[in-house]
Amino acid sequence: MSHPQRYELLLIPDHSRTRSGAPGRPIRSAIVAATGDTGASGYPRYAGEGMEADVDPATRTVEAVLIDGEELDYGMSVQVAGAEGELPAAR
Secondary structure, eight states: OOOOSEEEEEEEEGGGOOTTOOOOOOSEEEEEEEEEEEOTTSSEEEEETTEEEEEETTTTEEEEEEETTBOOOTTEEEEETTGGGOOOOOO
């Protein structure tokens, strides 16, 4: 199965969700490229611009992520651009 070679990931503060339930504005983004490895989650690993993530290509869900080598702080989330009305993912 062929997987996308790049994604744009968005770091979003969950605490800024609006009353409609929509996510807040991204505070950081990164273009990540396929590393050719599989992460501990079993999904393809992508890395770039300080982010490293395992992404399920079928659902475009970020299954595991490190930001500048650290786990996410509480109240933060990472998603693939194009999800929930964001810009389409890089190809």
